[in-house]
Amino acid sequence: MWHSMNHLMTALQVDSTGQPVQYSNYGQPVVVDQSWWQQITSALTQSTQRVLENLAHFLPGVVALIIALALFTGIGALAAFILRKVLTAIKFDDRVGNGKSSSVIPNLQDWAPSHSPTALVARTAFWGFVLLGCVIGISAFDSAYTGSSQVALFLLPYLTHSVGALLLFFAGNLIARFLARSVLIGAVNAQLQYARFLSLGVKWLVLVLTAAMVLDHLQIGGLVVELAFGILFGGIVLTLSLAVGLGSREIVSRSLERNVERAPEAVAPTPAAEAGESLRHF
């Protein structure tokens, strides 16, 4: 398109009287009809005007988005600061920590990133405000367009969905990693020889599920994604089943035999059950 426009612009020249002149392939000047030139000029001007109009509609929306994001980020930082002070004052970490000592169920402390539950709550509040800023900014951006706008029809749904998709992707990765580690540790402590394989299987199951959910959320691929997900998910499950049931048959049978032989100690090594081994851990 740009190439052809460039060609047109270079082919058209203006003579000394101001008349547009086009040169033939043999170098002979040919005078162009003035109405053609006017039409082209008019078309170009109108296009430029439309672009500028769209830009004029677009820019306030962008500015509104940026302002909303910046404002809510600031509010979020302030809220996180206040929360951190208040929670530190009421010894929130200690109160949450009190519940940890005997609880087998993971509590808030387990999910705290690297410092404390107070930091976790403060960060959650901060990112909550940032997310709110995004949502409000996008709605301000949306209102800058008419319903029939092409940009509004195609860009905005992706913009709004991409926030949710990002969250889904982030959460999916976290859950996949958490579950993979849980399965790995549990399987090793249960003396399963294929612990790593099991852990990897669980990790990829969750990642595939996450990827399918993200694509579905972004409305990309449609039925193809659903079909591909079904095939891939089912394939992984089938592979795991076959690998455990057939491919690793000997390993599984050896592992199971060992477990059966040592059932009181290895499968559930409770001190009471270990009486046969006369081993008491507590």
Next chain:
Amino acid sequence: MATTNTTPDLSSHPGAQTERDAGLLVSLPSLPPDSLQATLAHLTEAFPGRPLLVTTPDGAQTLPSGSSLRVVPYTPVNASASPWVLAAADFVNAYELAQKNQAQSVLLLGGETQSLSVDALRSLAMSVEAKTDLTVACYDLGPREGLVNSAILYPVTRALYGVRPRFPLAVDLGLSLRMAEKLATVAGRYTAGNQPDALLWPVAEAALAGFSIQEVEAGARVLPPPAGLDLNGLLGMIAGSLFADVDAKAAFWQRARNLQPRLVQMQTIPPNDAPADVKPMLDTFRLAYTNLHELWSLVLPPASLLGLKRLSQAPPNAFRMPDALWARIVYDFILAYRLRTLNRGHLLGALTPLYLAWVASHLQLVDTGVAPEKHIETLATAFEADKPYLVSRWRWPDRFNP
């Protein structure tokens, strides 16, 4: 919050003055009828002619003939669901009962009380009545018993707090009133948060408060088995609680302390059967080394990982975990617990195979004729020697650590 409804209130009874003068209150856990009767008979024999106040949650009891005990039934509103260990609710209940009955000291006894000897009961009472704030029972156990205590609880408590009770989580305690109050205050935070099963560390609390601690010989005793918990759950619960307590008392134990002299020597019951089968434990460790190496490398420094690599390649009969390596591993796990390097559940799960490796090494050493207690004492010394490492990394966790 855990409270107790004591019935009847002794102050309204004839002879209440005599009971007040008794001073000592014996708090019993819920026991089967036979066990309760046996315990009451032991108490009668241990304290003949003494109007001892005994509280039980099991309702009114028929006393042995000639008994001068005064049994006070009570209904615990918020009882602990872990009868195998003294939990927060037990301390709250004991202090409230002591306060209500104006007792000056408390004997807080755990499950399977009937197996506690008359001499042990007498020793505990004598110690607590001699104005000792905390009296801890020391049991005679076999070399294959109380292994979590020997591997982690005792060495860590001794190294960090400078106190020597061999069983920091003993199920039989003698408490002065102020010690009972102190423990009830700490326990109250847990029960208020609906955590009546939370573990408390009386030895650490007493050390922190500067109270006197005494250990008395309690002989052989049947320790109540933890019900419904496998090794992973048990280790996670106990080690997690200890690590959290160490974290909470960091300001205290980082100061250097002198180790108290030991007055009681634990007697080890000799094993009566063949050498222990350590192969499953070694298998678990080797499997874990190939699978959990990535997780361990987040927690342990390269030198410890190298030590573990050598261990994983060692033949079964030469499998020995050096005491310094085990001490370093436990300290690094305490640090990782504090820093949340890993999810805490995962961290404690990753400790289990390493603990089993230590158990295998310890049992193999004992089978060669080394006295178990001697090895445990050497291990505790290794923990003491390595304490500066813990203090240093606690203060500067990001410092280079080869």
